[in-house]
Amino acid sequence: xxxxxxxxxxxxxxxxxxxxxxxxxxxxxxxxxxxxxxxxxxxxxxxxxxxxxxxxxxxxxxxxxxxxxxxxxxxxxxxxxxxxxxxxxxxxxxxxxxxxxxxxxxxxxxxxxxxxxxxxxxxxxxxxxxxxxxxxxxxxxxxxxxxxxxxxxxxxxxxxxxxxxxxxxxxxxxxxxxxxxxxxxxxxxxxxxxxxxxxxxxxxxxxxxxxxxxxxxxxxxxxxxxxxxxxxxxxxxxxxxxxxxxxxxxxxxxxxxxxxxxxxxxxxxxxxxxxxxxxxxxxxxxxxxxxxxxxxxxxxxxxxxxxxxxxxxxxxxxxxxxxxxxxxxxxxxxxxxxxxxxxxxxxxxxxxxxxxxxxxxxxxxxxxxxxxxxxxxxxxxxxxxxxxxxxxxxxxxxxxxxxxxxxxxxxxxxxxxxxxxxxxxxxxxxxxxxxxxxxxxxxxxxxxx
Amino acid sequence: xxxxxxxxxxxxxxxxxxxxxxxxxxxxxxxxxxxxxxxxxxxxxxxxxxxxxxxxxxxxxxxxxxxxxxxxxxxxxxxxxxxxxxxxxxxxxxxxxxxxxxxxxxxxxxxxxxxxxxxxxxxxxxxxxxxxxxxxxxxxxxxxxxxxxxxxxxxxxxxxxxxxxxxxxxxxxxxxxxxxxxxxxxxxxxxxxxxxxxxxxxxxxxxxxxxxxxxxxxxxxxxxxxxxxxxxxxxxxxxxxxxxxxxxxxxxxxxxxxxxxxxxxxxxxxxxxxxxxxxxxxxxxxxxxxxxxxxxxxxxxxxxxxxxxxxxxxxxxxxxxxxxxxxxxxxxxxxxxxxxxxxxxxxxxxxxxxxxxxxxxxxxxxxxxxxxxxxxxxxxxxxxxxxxxxxxxxxxxxxxxxxxxxxxxxxxxxxxxxxxxxxxxxxxxxxxxxxxxxxxxxxxxxxxxxxxxxxxxxxxxxxxxxxxxxxxxxxxxxxxxxxxxx
Numbered sequence: 001x002x003x004x005x006x007x008x009x010x011x012x013x014x015x016x017x018x019x020x021x022x023x024x025x026x027x028x029x030x031x032x033x034x035x036x037x038x039x040x041x042x043x044x045x046x047x048x049x050x051x052x053x054x055x056x057x058x059x060x061x062x063x064x065x066x067x068x069x070x071x072x073x074x075x076x077x078x079x080x081x082x083x084x085x086x087x088x089x090x091x092x093x094x095x096x097x098x099x100x101x102x103x104x105x106x107x108x109x110x111x112x113x114x115x116x117x118x119x120x121x122x123x124x125x126x127x128x129x130x131x132x133x134x135x136x137x138x139x140x141x142x143x144x145x146x147x148x149x150x151x152x153x154x155x156x157x158x159x160x161x162x163x164x165x166x167x168x169x170x171x172x173x174x175x176x177x178x179x180x181x182x183x184x185x186x187x188x189x190x191x192x193x194x195x196x197x198x199x200x201x202x203x204x205x206x207x208x209x210x211x212x213x214x215x216x217x218x219x220x221x222x223x224x225x226x227x228x229x230x231x232x233x234x235x236x237x238x239x240x241x242x243x244x245x246x247x248x249x250x251x252x253x254x255x256x257x258x259x260x261x262x263x264x265x266x267x268x269x270x271x272x273x274x275x276x277x278x279x280x281x282x283x284x285x286x287x288x289x290x291x292x293x294x295x296x297x298x299x300x301x302x303x304x305x306x307x308x309x310x311x312x313x314x315x316x317x318x319x320x321x322x323x324x325x326x327x328x329x330x331x332x333x334x335x336x337x338x339x340x341x342x343x344x345x346x347x348x349x350x351x352x353x354x355x356x357x358x359x360x361x362x363x364x365x366x367x368x369x370x371x372x373x374x375x376x377x378x379x380x381x382x383x384x385x386x387x388x389x390x391x392x393x394x395x396x397x398x399x400x401x402x403x404x405x406x407x408x409x410x411x412x413x414x415x416x417x418x419x420x421x422x423x424x425x426x427x428x429x430x431x432x433x434x435x436x437x438x439x440x441x442x443x444x445x446x447x448x449x
Numbered sequence: 450x451x452x453x454x455x456x457x458x459x460x461x462x463x464x465x466x467x468x469x470x471x472x473x474x475x476x477x478x479x480x481x482x483x484x485x486x487x488x489x490x491x492x493x494x495x496x497x498x499x500x501x502x503x504x505x506x507x508x509x510x511x512x513x514x515x516x517x518x519x520x521x522x523x524x525x526x527x528x529x530x531x532x533x534x535x536x537x538x539x540x541x542x543x544x545x546x547x548x549x550x551x552x553x554x555x556x557x558x559x560x561x562x563x564x565x566x567x568x569x570x571x572x573x574x575x576x577x578x579x580x581x582x583x584x585x586x587x588x589x590x591x592x593x594x595x596x597x598x599x600x601x602x603x604x605x606x607x608x609x610x611x612x613x614x615x616x617x618x619x620x621x622x623x624x625x626x627x628x629x630x631x632x633x634x635x636x637x638x639x640x641x642x643x644x645x646x647x648x649x650x651x652x653x654x655x656x657x658x659x660x661x662x663x664x665x666x667x668x669x670x671x672x673x674x675x676x677x678x679x680x681x682x683x684x685x686x687x688x689x690x691x692x693x694x695x696x697x698x699x700x701x702x703x704x705x706x707x708x709x710x711x712x713x714x715x716x717x718x719x720x721x722x723x724x725x726x727x728x729x730x731x732x733x734x735x736x737x738x739x740x741x742x743x744x745x746x747x748x749x750x751x752x753x754x755x756x757x758x759x760x761x762x763x764x765x766x767x768x769x770x771x772x773x774x775x776x777x778x779x780x781x782x783x784x785x786x787x788x789x790x791x792x793x794x795x796x797x798x799x800x801x802x803x804x805x806x807x808x809x810x811x812x813x814x815x816x817x818x819x820x821x822x823x824x825x826x827x828x829x830x831x832x833x834x835x836x837x838x839x840x841x842x843x844x845x846x847x848x849x850x851x852x853x854x855x856x857x858x859x860x861x862x863x864x865x866x867x868x869x870x871x872x873x874x875x876x877x878x879x880x881x882x883x884x885x886x887x888x889x890x891x892x893x894x895x896x897x898x899x900x901x902x903x904x905x906x907x908x909x910x911x912x913x914x915x916x917x918x919x920x921x922x923x924x925x926x927x928x929x930x931x932x933x934x935x
Contacts, residue, residue, distance in 0.1 A: 048525075051861070338852070350867040353834070359862040361873065368849035368879040376873040378864040 003060035004037050004141060011148055014067050021069050022151040023121035029133045033147035040141040052326040052358045053297040055142065058240050058266055063181035063212050066096060069151060087419035089169040089199065090114070092154070096174060097182040099154055112164045112196060113157040117185070120155035127157060132187055135218040135246035140270070142242045146183045146216045153185030156198070160191035160222070167197040167228075167417065174204040174211040174239060184215035188227070190253075195226040197417060204235040213241040221253035223277065228416055232260040233267060234427075237292060244270040251277030251306075258285040258415060260424070261296045262431050271300040275309045286315035287411040289404075289431050290323035290355075297326035304333045304340045313344040316408050319355035330362040331372060338369035346376040349407060351400075381407075401432045484541045490514060493640050496541050500609050500643070503616060506623075513629035513639030520633045527825040527857055528765045528794040530738060531701075538703060540641040540674065598656070603687075604649040605660050608676055611647035618649055622680050626709040626746045626773070634705040635742045638674045642707070645675035650685035650716070659915050661690040677708040681716035683749065688719040690918055701729075701764060706741045714749030714776070719757070721914050722770075723922050726762035728929075733792025733821075736764025743770035744800075747779035747808075755782040756799065757913045759922040761929040764793060769827065771800035774808035774836075781810040784910040786922075788929050789822030789854070798828035798845075798860075803869070807838040814845040815907050818854035825857040826875070834865035841870070847877040848906060850899070900927050 011018065011034065019027045045054040091102040092114060099116045113124070121128050138144045158164055172184065190196055204211060221227045233241060241264065249255055259269050273282055288296040302311050317325040331342045348357045361374040381403045389399035405428060412428065415421045484495060493514050497507040522533065598605050604615060611619050629639035646662045662677065681687055691708075704726065712718050720743075729736025739762075745754040756770040766789075772781030783799040801810040810830065818824040826845040847856030858875045880902055888898030904911070904923060911919050 051863070335853070348864075350864060350869075353837075353866045353868070355867060356834075357862070357864045359873075360860065361875070362857070362859045363847075363875060363877055364855070364857040365847070365849065365877045366855045368852045368854065370849075371876075371878050373874070373876040374858070375875070376860070376862060377871065378862060379870040379872075380867055 003042055003056050004040060004145065006062075007059075007145055007149065008034065008037055010065065017067055018149065018151060021067070023118050025121050025125075025128050025132055026117065026150055026153075029147050033138055033144040036138045036144040037141060037148060040144060042141050049299060049328050049360075050297075051328075051360065052324055052356070053268055053295070055242065055268065058212065058242070059145075061210055061212070062179065063210065064176075064178050065149065065181055066176075067151070069098065071098065086422075087167065087417065089167045091169045091171065094154070094170065094172045094184065096176060096180065097152060097184050099152065111158070111162050112168060113155070113159075114168060115155055117153045117155055117187075120157075124155070124157060127189055128155065128187070131189055131218065131220055133218075135220070135248050135274075136216050136244060137246070137272070140244060142214055143216055143244050146185060146214050146244075150183040150185045150216075153187060156186065156188045156196070158190045158194040158196045158225075160194060162191065162194045164194075164196040167199055167420075169199040170201075172200065172202045172213070174202075174209075174213070174235065175206060176209065176211075177206060179210040181212040181214060184213055186215070186217040188217070188219045188229075190219075190221050190225040190227050192222045193224040194222070197228040197230075199230045199232075199420065201232040202235050202239075202241065204239045207236040207238065209238060211235075211239045213239070213243070215241070215243045217243070217245040219245065219247045219255070221247065221249045221255050221280075223250045224252045225250075226254045228256045228258075230258045230260070230415065230417075230420065232262065233264050234262040235264050237263070237265045237294070239264060240266040242268045245272065247271075247273040247282075249273065249275045249277060249280040249282065249309075252279045253277060254281045256283040256285070256414070256416060258287075258411070259298065260286070260411075261288045261290065261294075262427065264290075264294055264296065266295045268297045269299065271298070273300075273302045273311070275302065275304050275311065276306055278306045278308045280306065280309040282309070282311040283414060284311070284313040285411050285414045287408050288315075288317045288319075288325060289408070289428065290317070290325060291320040292323065293321070294323045296323075298328075300329045302331050302342065304331070304337050304342060307337045308339040309337075310340070311342045313342075314411060314414070315346045316411050317346075317348040317357060318351065318404050318408065319349065319357060320351040322352070322354045324356045324358075326358040327376075328360045328362070329374065330364065331374065333365045333367050333370050333372065335366040337367045340367065340370045340372070342370070342372045344374040346374075347407070348376075348378045349404065350378060350380060351404075401429075404432055405429060484539060486539045487536045488538070488540060488641065492540055496641055496643060499541065500612075502609075502612055505620060506612060509624065509629070510640050513636050514641075516630055517633070517636035517640055520636055522633050526767050526796040527823060527827070527859070528767055528796045530740070530765055530767070533703060533738070535637070541643050598658075601654050601657070602651040603654060603656055604647065606647055608642070608645040608647050608678065611678075615647070615649070618680070619647065619678070622678055622709070622711055624709075626711060626744050627707050627742050631742060634740045635707055638676060638705050638707045638742070642674045642676040645677045645706070647677075648679040648687060648689065650681045650687045652682045653684045654682075655685070656687040659688045659690055661692070663692045673702075673704045673706070675706050677706070679708075679710045679718060679720070681710075681712050681718045681752075683714045683716060685713070685716045686718075688915055689721070690915060691720070691722045692725070692918075692921075701735060702737050704737050704739050704741070704763075708741070708743040708770070710745035710754060712745060712747045712749060712752040712754050712779075715751045716749060717753040717755075718745065719755045719915075720745070720770070721918055722756075722758040722760075723914075723918050723925065724758065724760045724762050724766070725925055728762045728793050729764040729791065731791050731820075733764065736793070737762065739763035739766045739768065741768040743768060744773065745771070745781075746773045747776050747781060747805075749779070750776040750805070751778045752776045753780040753782075755784075755913070757784045757910065758786070758797075759910070759914070759918075759925065760785065760787040760795060760797060761925045763795070766793075766795040766797055769798050769800055771802070772810065773802045773804065774810065775804045777805040777807055779805050779808045781808070782913075783810075783812045783814070784913045785814045786817070786907040786910045786926070787814070787824055787826075788817040788926060789819070789824045790929055791820040791822060793820075793822040795823070796825040796827055798826045800829040801831070801841060803830075803832045803836040803839040803841070806836055808836060809840040810842075812841070812843040812845070813909055814843075815910055816845070816847040816856055817850065817903060817907070818847065818856050819850040821851075821853045823855045823857070825859060827859040829861040829863070830871055830873075831861075831863045832865050832869045832871065837866055837868040839869040839871075841872065843871075843873040845873075845875045846906070847875070848903065849877065849879045
């Protein structure tokens with residue numbers, strides 16, 4: 001079986017239609033992607049770096065693809081009033097993979113450019129040409145598939161020296177009355193000494209259908225820039241996601257990526273960071289709270305290609321019921337890159353006999369003057385701590401919840417936006433209490449509490 | 450001084466070290482019986498016939514050979530094993546037997562070899578109180594101290610003797626821990642293994658002395674395929690040592706051994722290795738390819754298996770001494786120091802497979818890379834869903850002594866239940882300049898300071914080695930390290 005074949009056939013059949021609805025720039029890469037896919041196979045469970053994850057099975061489902069770019073009826077702005085209390089953001093929606101802006105988007109006008117590829121191809125052709133598809137690697141079949149079928153995306157550009165006053169918030173919504181796959185694509189270019197904070201959250205409005213989000217994000221952080229990218233998934237057990245984030249860091253840039261999975265079906269996140277400039281700093285944080293049959297697989301790769309850069313990575317998992325967690329983390333320090341500091345941590349709580357955790361932290365170091373470490377642990381809640389709390393009259397369930405919250409707290413504390421931090425603490429609390437429904441959505445509960 | 454500029458002294462020392470010679474690189478001039486190069490069913494039959502083996506063992510070899518034909522050499526390691534022409538290797542080389550009637554004594558040339566190696570054979574043995582089985586090229590030369598061990602019921606002999614004298618025991622255990630289907634090199638070894646050691650410790654016996662095997666590849670263009678089988682019955686204890694050397698040769702030689710260990714209820718086996726095969730010269734020419742499968746099965750409850758290894762030799766080392774912890778409350782340990790210099794490559798580590806309840810394992814791995822070498826730790830800790838209450842602690846540290854060497858760690862952790870705890874820690878760094886400076890201040894030369902610090906760094910593992918080996922291992926570390934200050 002080769003799940004990719006159905007998509008290649010679809011492309012061959014509808015190529016004219018797909019290309020007609022997309023900017024020329026996206027069409028230019030399709031042939032190359034198709035060539036790659038010709039011989040590629042999606043990794044099956046057990047293959048290298050996919051110890052617990054079967055992508056073939058995820059993609060072999062018969063999803064609908066909206067090639068004709070039909071508009072969906074619902075106005076997402078009406079359904080979702082996403083707002084983080086005490087934080088004013090510029091809000092954008094993507095309904096399936098069509099982008100909409102909201103009135104709040106005007107708040108950043110004159111500072112930050114946020115527009116669909118179709119507009120950016122006209123307004124900023126040089127930037128689009130210079131960076132689109134340059135970081136993402138077509139050798140990954142899911143990236144090639146995205147490149148093959150993608151028809152639009154979101155272009156975010158912060159010009160040199162601009163510090164975005166307000167965070168940009170992107171709410172991705174699945175909303176269709178059929179099984180559907182979308183190819184989301186983001187290109188984020190942050191100019192020299194510019195700064196931006198981005199919040200992206202994934203939601204699903206119709207819990208009865210199977211969805212697959214195959215997304216590719218490319219982030220270019222120029223010299224001295226600061227980029228925060230918070231990525232939260234809170235969908236439904238039938239929503240699958242394969243996300244590949246590629247980052248290119250220049251000298252002195254500071255990038256924080258925080259991936260949070262609260263509710264999902266199947267998720268594979270690939271983080272690929274190339275640190276190309278001296279004194280660059282990378283923070284990679286991840287938090288997963290999984291129960292039921294949730295499957296969360298994070299794969300990180302940080303390549304230190306320049307001396308004197310610093311990276312810090314921490315991923316935490318709390319697994320209950322039959323949840324499966326997987327983590328592969330690789331730190332590479334290339335030759336002639338002295339004074340690199342790279343730290344990686346992966347801590348996991350298995351809360352049920354049937355929950356499974358697979359972890360593979362890796363270091364590959366080719367320079368001697370470095371400080372690198374990784375640590376990984378799988379365990380349970382501290383019995384003594386539980387006992388202590390019970391002696392203070394706290395029920396066992398409550399005590400467990402408190403300890404689990406404390407366990408993930410340091411990942412949340414890495415968030416560099418106070419209002420969002422508070423919100424996340426609140427959401428995680430509700431998630432552990434089991435009262436976080438699909439509808440209490442967003443970083444931002446929708447329909448304000 | 451710029452940051453990336455090295456002190457002049459360092460360069461000088463590196464040069465000296467690069468020219469440091471391999472101490473054990475002598476060839477013993479002994480007549481060797483070598484069968485022609487090449488491998489086919491006839492060669493397998495001939496090896497079996499030369500050793501006068503029973504039919505079942507020949508069948509085992511042939512099955513392994515046929516299976517081997519279907520396999521391809523693995524390539525996943527972080528080592529560069531060039532394509533090996535398996536038809537260009539002689540699969541059997543034995544020191545020629547004396548004609549009948551001659552005194553059954555060890556060849557004086559051979560004895561000299563072992564004297565040079567410092568192996569205490571014969572009288573030296575009685576002083577050091579250690580039983581030695583020496584395997585030269587492929588054939589076990591002499592096992593010392595046998596009679597005394599026999600009084601206790603301990604069997605310690607070469608594999609070929611064991612096949613003749615204790616066929617039932619060998620047949621019962623051979624290939625049970627490492628089946629011939631296990632991997633490419635295990636299949637090859639099962640087809641052509643020529644000799645090795647066999648140890649059986651009966652119920653309740655605590656082996657009074659350390660058992661030891663010394664392996665040496667002497668003849669040119671031969672491979673060494675020995676096979677060691679250790680069985681510790683209920684409540685038994687044995688400590689087993691293995692040492693390896695080879696002469697200096699330009700061409701690469703292959704060493705593909707298998708070690709199988711079975712540990713029954715409440716028994717304990719301690720297996721220590723000091724591996725010092727010829728590592729190749731300073732340009733990476735020659736050296737041994739050490740591609741070994743070592744695995745122990747802790748079958749009984751409360752059984753314990755401990756692997757300790759000091760790896761300083763071989764051009765390529767690719768091995769993972771592993772423990773299958775099947776018995777409840779069984780214990781697996783792995784302590785390793787792997788030092789690579791010049792162009793050596795080592796990919797080593799362990800697998801701890803927890804199948805029994807409340808089984809525990811400890812992994813301590815210390816890698817030291819100098820010159821242009823690559824040193825990897827690759828390990829796996831797997832907790833089966835039914836193995837509740839298991840505990841593992843892993844620590845793997847890497848020390849880099851030059852900016853052209855590499856240190857890598859590839860641990861895999863799979864936890865299948867909610868009552869087990871697995872911890873893994875790894876660090877990579879170079880020697881702390883403050884520590885060297887401190888030593889310098891007190892009149893200790895940089896080179897000695899590095900030796901001190903590295904020995905301190907490896908101490909945790911060295912402490913696990915039996916006395917005799919610990920001394921040798923420490924010397925080895927210093928020799929291999931001499932001057933690799935970067």
